[in-house]
Amino acid sequence: MTDGRFLTLLFINPANQHDKDILEENYRVIVKEFKNCVIIGDKGYIDKGLQNLFKLGGVQFIAIKRKNMIKSNEEGMIYSQLNKSRKIIETKFSEMIEAYPKHIRSVSKKGLSVKLSLFTIAYNIKKLEKDYYNK
Known part of the structure; x- marks a missing residue:
């Protein structure tokens, strides 16, 4: 999970497991960390049950709809902006x-987790440093 600038939450799971699962x-964990926030998912996350589940936890979960699911121009403009935000995050x-x-x-899953966490911390520090010097 990211706030658009820094990576804030990382899960390590098998590659054959769907992100929705x-x-x-x-x-x-997600509800605790992101209460009163918005999570934007791509088309693979379209699921009313998932949206309702997060809504109960105080998190707004929005999956970007496919073009054929958008009913009005206003809705199209909203999803266009969400898609732009999602692309920035993907970048x-x-x-x-x-x-x-x-x-x-x-050697172990724990060792991999530690290394990924350290790389993530280093990435965030590098981004923070870059933002600081580009003021």
């Missing part, structure tokens, strides 16, 4: 992935 499994993730080493060697 990861959200459901980590619901309590930040791509930048972060480029900053990570291509191969990470670890």
